[in-house]
Amino acid sequence: MSNRVFAKTGFLTRFSFKKDWLKLVIWTVALAGLFTSVAAKFTSLYGTKSSIDTIVSTLKSPAMTALFGKMPSGPYTTADVFASEMTVFMAIMAAIMNFSIVIKNTRSDEDTGILEIIRAHSVGKISNLTATLIEVFIVNISIGLLYSIGLITANLHGTDINGDFLLGIGLGVSGLMFASIAAFLAQLVDNARAASMLSYLVLGIMYIARMSTDVSRPKLTWWVPFGWVELFSIYKDNNWTPVFLMLGLSIILSALAMWINSKRDMGAGIIATRPGRAHASVFLNGTLGLFWRLHRTSIIVWVIGLMVLGFTYGSIFNTIGDLLKTNPTIATILGPDALRSANVRIIKEFAAALMIVFGVLAMIPGIQIINYLKTGESKGYLEMIHAKPVGRIRLFTNNFILALFTTYLALFTSIWGLQLGGVYSMKHPIGLDIFMRGFYGYISPIFIMLGIAVALIGLAPKLANLSYAYVLVALFVGYFGKLIDLPKWVDKITPFGFIPKVPLHTLDPGTFWWQMLIGLVLIIIGYIGYVNRDINGAN
Amino acid sequence: MTKTNEPVLHIDHLQKKFGKFEALKNVSFDVYPGEVFGFIGPNGAGKSTTIRTLLGILRANGGTATIFGQDVFKDSVSIHKRLAYVPGDVYLWPNLTGGEIIDLFLKLGGSMHSQKTDDMIKRFQLDPTKKARTYSKGNRQKVALIAAFSTDADFYIFDEPTSGLDPLNEEYFQKSVLELKKQGKAVLLSSHILSEVEKMCDRIGIIRKGEIVETGTLAEMRHLTRTVIEFKTIDPAPELGSMPGVHNVVTQANGLQTFSVDSDHMTEVMDYLAGKQIVSLQSTPPTLEDLFMRYYNTDENTKGGVKNE
Numbered sequence: 001m002s003n004r005v006f007a008k009t010g011f012l013t014r015f016s017f018k019k020d021w022l023k024l025v026i027w028t029v030a031l032a033g034l035f036t037s038v039a040a041k042f043t044s045l046y047g048t049k050s051s052i053d054t055i056v057s058t059l060k061s062p063a064m065t066a067l068f069g070k071m072p073s074g075p076y077t078t079a080d081v082f083a084s085e086m087t088v089f090m091a092i093m094a095a096i097m098n099f100s101i102v103i104k105n106t107r108s109d110e111d112t113g114i115l116e117i118i119r120a121h122s123v124g125k126i127s128n129l130t131a132t133l134i135e136v137f138i139v140n141i142s143i144g145l146l147y148s149i150g151l152i153t154a155n156l157h158g159t160d161i162n163g164d165f166l167l168g169i170g171l172g173v174s175g176l177m178f179a180s181i182a183a184f185l186a187q188l189v190d191n192a193r194a195a196s197m198l199s200y201l202v203l204g205i206m207y208i209a210r211m212s213t214d215v216s217r218p219k220l221t222w223w224v225p226f227g228w229v230e231l232f233s234i235y236k237d238n239n240w241t242p243v244f245l246m247l248g249l250s251i252i253l254s255a256l257a258m259w260i261n262s263k264r265d266m267g268a269g270i271i272a273t274r275p276g277r278a279h280a281s282v283f284l285n286g287t288l289g290l291f292w293r294l295h296r297t298s299i300i301v302w303v304i305g306l307m308v309l310g311f312t313y314g315s316i317f318n319t320i321g322d323l324l325k326t327n328p329t330i331a332t333i334l335g336p337d338a339l340r341s342a343n344v345r346i347i348k349e350f351a352a353a354l355m356i357v358f359g360v361l362a363m364i365p366g367i368q369i370i371n372y373l374k375t376g377e378s379k380g381y382l383e384m385i386h387a388k389p390v391g392r393i394r395l396f397t398n399n400f401i402l403a404l405f406t407t408y409l410a411l412f413t414s415i416w417g418l419q420l421g422g423v424y425s426m427k428h429p430i431g432l433d434i435f436m437r438g439f440y441g442y443i444s445p446i447f448i449m450l451g452i453a454v455a456l457i458g459l460a461p462k463l464a465n466l467s468y469a470y471v472l473v474a475l476f477v478g479y480f481g482k483l484i485d486l487p488k489w490v491d492k493i494t495p496f497g498f499i500p501k502v503p504l505h506t507l508d509p510g511t512f513w514w515q516m517l518i519g520l521v522l523i524i525i526g527y528i529g530y531v532n533r534d535i536n537g538a539n
Numbered sequence: 540m541t542k543t544n545e546p547v548l549h550i551d552h553l554q555k556k557f558g559k560f561e562a563l564k565n566v567s568f569d570v571y572p573g574e575v576f577g578f579i580g581p582n583g584a585g586k587s588t589t590i591r592t593l594l595g596i597l598r599a600n601g602g603t604a605t606i607f608g609q610d611v612f613k614d615s616v617s618i619h620k621r622l623a624y625v626p627g628d629v630y631l632w633p634n635l636t637g638g639e640i641i642d643l644f645l646k647l648g649g650s651m652h653s654q655k656t657d658d659m660i661k662r663f664q665l666d667p668t669k670k671a672r673t674y675s676k677g678n679r680q681k682v683a684l685i686a687a688f689s690t691d692a693d694f695y696i697f698d699e700p701t702s703g704l705d706p707l708n709e710e711y712f713q714k715s716v717l718e719l720k721k722q723g724k725a726v727l728l729s730s731h732i733l734s735e736v737e738k739m740c741d742r743i744g745i746i747r748k749g750e751i752v753e754t755g756t757l758a759e760m761r762h763l764t765r766t767v768i769e770f771k772t773i774d775p776a777p778e779l780g781s782m783p784g785v786h787n788v789v790t791q792a793n794g795l796q797t798f799s800v801d802s803d804h805m806t807e808v809m810d811y812l813a814g815k816q817i818v819s820l821q822s823t824p825p826t827l828e829d830l831f832m833r834y835y836n837t838d839e840n841t842k843g844g845v846k847n848e
Contacts, residue, residue, distance in 0.1 A: 111633070111672070191633060191672060276635070278667040279652060280642030284635075290643060294632060380630030384683065386596045387624035387696075388647040391616045535596040537587070537626075 005262055007124035012131035016105060020135070027097045028143050034476075035090060036150030038484055039082060043156055045485050046078045055081055055483070062215050062319040063350045069230035070214045070221070077158025083167060083234040085483055090147075091229045092207075094175035098136055099199045102182040105132040107192035110267060119266065126258045129183060133254055136179040144172020163235040170243050174229045177246040178203070180253035187260040190269030197301060204305055208312050215316050225249055287390055288398040295369050299406050302365040306358065306410045307417035313354055314421015317347050317430075344430060345504075351418060352501045355438045356478030358414040359496065360471050363449055366407030367467045370453045373399055373530070374461040383537055392531045400454060400523065407446060408439075415439050434503055441502030444515030445495035449474070451522030458529025461536075470494070544572050547607060547694050547725035548593070554601035555588055555749075562588045564749040566602070570725050572693075575716060577740030578729040579827075581835055585749040586729045587627065590698050593727075594624060606694060620649060623687040627699035627729075629679040631671035637682045638667030644686035656689040662711050676703035688715050695719060695726045701735065713739055733827040743827070745834055752834060757827060764830050765799040767823040768808075772815035782808060795819075 017024070046052050056076045058064055065071070069088045072080070106129055109115045115128055124130075148168030151159060181202060186195040206226035213220040213227065221227035228242035260270065283289050292299075373396070376382040385395065415435045423429040453467035474494040481491055491497035495515055500508050546569035555563040563585050570576040580586050591597045593604055595615030604611045606618045631640050641660075642652050660667055663681045671679065680703045687695060697716075701709045709732075716739060719726055730736050736743060737757060744754040753760060765786065771794060779796075780788045784804025790796050800808050812820070 193634075273634075273670050273672060275668040276639065276670055278636065278638040280639040280646070284639055284643055285646050287647070290632075293635065380626075380628060381632055383596065383626055383630070384624070384644060385647065387594050387619060387622070387626075388644065389616045389619035389649065390647055532598070534598055535591075537591065537596070 005124040005126050006130055007122055007127055009124065009127040009130045009134070012118070012123065012127050013134045016131050016135045020101065020105075023101070024139055028139065028146065031090070031093055031097070031143055032146035032150060034093075035086065035147050036154065038086060038480075039150055039154035039156060041484055042078055042082045042154070046081045047157065052076050052078065052081060059084055062316055063346075063353075065214050066211045066313065066316055067353075069210070069227075070218045072233050072236050077156075077235065079156040079158035079163070079235050082156055083163075083232075085480075087167070087171070087229050087232075087234075089480070090171050091174045091226065092203075094140070094143075094171060095178040095203050098140070098175050098179035099182045099196065099203075101136055101139075102132055102179045103186055103192055103195050103199065105135070106183060107186045107189075107195045111192050116266060125262045129258055129261050133179065133183060137176055140172045140175035140179065141169070142172075143175065144168045144170070147171055158235055160235060160238070162238045166232050166238050166240060166243070167234050170229060170232050170246075173243050173246045173250070177225060177250045177253075180250040180257065183257040184253040184260075187257050187264065188270045190267065190271070190273055193298075194269075194271075197298065201301070201305075204309070208309065211312060212315075215319060286398075287385065287395050288402065290385075291369065291372070291399055291402045294372070295365070295402065295406070298365055298368065299409075302361075302406070303410050303413050306361055306414035309361070310358065310414040310417025310419075311421040311424075312417075313350075314418040314423075315425045317350075317422040318425040318427075320347060320350055340428065347422070347430060348434070348504045351435060351438060352504045353479075353482075354418070355442060355502060356475060356496060358411055358418075358438075359442050359446060360475040360478075362407045362410035362414065363446060363471050364468070365410060366403040366446075366450055367453045367471065369399060369403040369406060370450065370457060371464045371467070373457050374464045377461070377535055377537075380537055382535070386535055393527070396458075396527055396530050400450075403450060403453075404447075407450065408443070411442060411446070412439055437503035437506050440512075441499050441505075441507040442496075443507075444512045444519070445499055447519035448495040448515055448522065451519035451526070454526035455522045455529070456526070458526035458531075458533070461533075545608070546571050548576075548605070548727065549608075550589075550593075550602070550604045552602035553589065553592060553599055553604050555585075555592055555597060556600050562749055563592070563599075566746065566749070566751050568744045568751055568754050570694075570727055572725050573720060573723040574741040575720055575726040575728055575739050577736035577743040578727060578746065579731070579733065579736055579743060579831060580746035584746045586746060587698055588749075589746070590624075590696055590727070590729060593696065594619075621693040622696065623648070623690040623692040623694075624696045625680070625683040625687045625698065625700045627702060629676075629683045631674070631679050631682060633672030634670060636668055636670055637665055637674065637678070640671060640682055641667065641686045641689075644683075645690065648690050648692075650690055653689060656685065659685040659688050659715075662715070663708055677705065677708065680704060681708065684712065684715075688719075693724060695724060696729075697726070698729045699731060700728075701730070701732060709735070733831055737827045745831070747834060760827075760830055761802060761825055764825040764833060765801050766805065766825060767797060767799045768820065769795055769797045769823075770812060770820040771795050771818040772812060773818060774815040776812060776815045779808075779811070782811065784808070 046055055053076075056071065056074070059068060059081070060071050067088070068085055071084050109118075109128070118128060119125075145168060148165045151164040151168060152161070182195070182199045185198045185202065186192075189195050189198060203226070206224055210221055210224045210227035210230070213224060214230070221230060225246070228245055231239065231242045233239045264270070284293050373382070382395075386392075415438055416432065419430070419432045419435045449467070449471065452470060453464070456464050456467060474496055477486065477490055477494060478496055480486075495518075498515070499511055500506070548568075548570040550569070551567050553563055553566040554561070566585065566589055568576070578586055578589070588597065592599050593606065593611050595612045595618070598612055607621060609618050611618065631637070635643075641656065645652055645656065663685055665678060665681045665685060669678075671682070674682070680700060684700060687697075695716075701712050704712060713735065716726055716728070728736065728740060740757070742754065742756050743760065745752050776796070779785055779798065782804070784801035785808060786799050786801075788796065788798040
C-alpha cells in the first residue's frame, strides 16, 4: 500500500529535471561560479599577514558580526577570512533558489491545475512532492560538491580537504533545509503566493534571530537553524554536527510535509482561504485600487519587515559605535568630544554599508508590482481590464506610481527603523535627519533601477525578470565589492556606484538630477513600448 | 433584423502576424445593431485573435477595423465605454471574491452595481462571497457574464462564453442574449456549440486559417450545401445515382433509400422521383454542423471547395 503513494516518483523526478533544466543550470553555474571565483581571488586579496589582520579586526566588529556571522577564534588564515565572509551570504542565496524551485513545483503547479492533470494518472498522492524534494536534493548536493571542488582548486592558504568538503556540503545541505522548510510551509497555506511570503517571513525571522544571538549571546545561535551554517568552525575544528542537525531538520520537515500532503485535499491547506465580501469596497474603484488590493499584503509585509530589520541593525549601534570596547586607550588620546564624533562616524559608515541592503530589499516589492503588468498579462488576469475603457497609459501610470510609492516607503521605514533602534540602544542617539541623507541619496539610483524594470515591461516583457538579476548584482557589488576589492569600474555598473556614500556625506545635486533624468527617459521608453505593443494573453 | 443602420462593427481585410506566422490573413465582416452575429471556426483558426484585435489588445498589421466608426486600436478607450466583453478563458484574481470583481468591472466601465446586477447574480446562481480561487471554470465565466450583462453597452463580444456552463446556465445565457437583441444591441458571439449558434444567430461568419470563408444567414448558407433525403418509391429509380448533384445513394435494409442532394439541383431530382410514384419522402435540412464539417473536412481531404464539389 505504502508504495502506491509514491507511484511514478522516479518518472516525475526525471520529468521535473527535464522541465527545469535551464533554471537549474543557471542557478548552479551562477552560484558555483560566484563562490569559486571569489575564492580564487582571495589569495591575492588576503594573502599577507597584515591584510588578514586588518580584515579580521573589521570582521570581528559587532557590525560585521551582524552581517556575516561570528568569527571563530584565531590565529587566522586566508581561508578563515573567506569562510566567514561567504557562508551567510551563500546560505541566503541557497534559500532564494530553493524557495523558488520548491514552491513553483508544488503549490504553483497545484494552483494552476497542472498537478490535477498529473494526479489524474496513476501517480501517488505524494509523488510530486517527493520528486521535487529528490530534485532539490540532487541539485543542492551537486552545488555543494562544486563548492568543495572550487575550494580545493582555489587552494587558499590554510585550507584542508575535510574543511573544503564541510563548507561545500554544509552549504549544500543548508539549501536542502531551506527546500524542506518551503515544502512544509507550502502545505500549510492554500496558494503559492502565501507559501512564498510565509517562507521568506520565516527566513527573515531566522536571519534576525541569528544576528542578535551572534552579537549578544553566540551560544544561543545553536538554537537558530539559519545560524547552523556559521557553526561549522571551518578549518579550525571542522565541526560536522551542524550538517547533521540540518539534515535531521530537513528529514523531519520533509516527512511532515509528506504526511500533510497525503492527508489533505488537492488545493487545500491547513490555513484555509476565508470567504470575503459580496461587494467591492469603495477603495476598489479603479486600476489603482485594484493594484493596491492585489499587492496590499505584500506591501505591508515588506514595509514592516524592513522597519524591523532596520530597527534590529539600529539596536546594535551601542556596541558598534563604541571604540572604547575595542581600544580602551583611545579615550585618553581623543578626549570625550572627539571620541563621540569618532563613534558617530563609525555608525554612519555602518549605515552607509547597510543602505545598499535596504535599497535592494525596498526595490524588490517595487519591481514585483511593475512586473505585474507582465505576470498579470501572461496569466490572463489583465485581459478583462484591457477590454474596459481604461487606457494603457492609466494602467501603466497607476502601476508605476504604486511601485514608486512602495519602494520609497519601504526604504524610508527601514531607515526610520534604523534610527529608532539607535534611539533605543544609544545614550546619545543620532537624529533622523542624518539618516535621511541616505534616503535622499538613494532616490535617484532607485529611480533608474525601477526605470529599467519599466522599460523592460514596455519593450521586452519576456526579459522582465532581468530587473531582479540587476538588483542582485547591485547587492553583490555594493555589499561585497569593498570586501573582495573589486576593480573600480565594477562599482560603476549600477547607478549606486555614482552617488556619494550616504549618510556619511550628503546627496550631490548634480548626480541627483542626471540620474533622475535617465530614469525619466527610461520610463518614457517603457511607456511608448507598452502603449504600442501587443498584449499577450494566457493562451 | 434592422440592417438599415450603419454597422456597429466594420472589419475590412484585417491582417495580423505573429512573427512569420499569419494568424489573420483576410478577415472582413460587419455586425449591425439588433443582430447576433455568430463567429465560428475550429481551434486556432483565428477567432480569438480577431476578437483581441477588435479589443485593441493586439495591433493589426493590415486592413481596418472600426467599432462605432472609431479605430479599434487608437480609440480603444472611448470604444470600450460602450462595449462589453466576455473571454473564453476567464482568469480572475484568486484572492478577490466574485462580488468584488463584478463590482470592479462595473466601476471600470463607468457604471455601478445595480438591481440588474443582483438579478443576474440570482439568475446565474453565483455565490459572490467566494474567493475566485475556489471557483470552477463555469463559475469564473459566470462572473464575467454577470458583469457584461449588467453593463449597459451597445456592443457585446462573447468569445466561447458557455464552454464551462451547465445546460441550465447555457439556457440563461441564451435568454440574456436574446434580451439584448430585443433592445437593439449588437452581439458578436464566437462559439463552438453549433446548436447554440444555429438557434441564436441571425448571421454567421466562418473563419478558417485566418480567412473568412463564408458569411451570411443560415438560410443562405444552406443553399450551398446538401439536403439529405430518405424515400421509397414504387418504381425503382436506377438513374438517381448518376444525376448531377446527387451523392451517396444508399439502399437500407428496410427498403428505404437515402441520398444527399445539392440544393441547386433539388428541382430536377424531385421531378424525377415524382415520376417513380413516391410512397414516402422525408427531407432533413443540413444542420450548421454539416456545413461546418464540410468546410473543414474538405480542407483535410483537399477535395477542393464546397461549392464546386
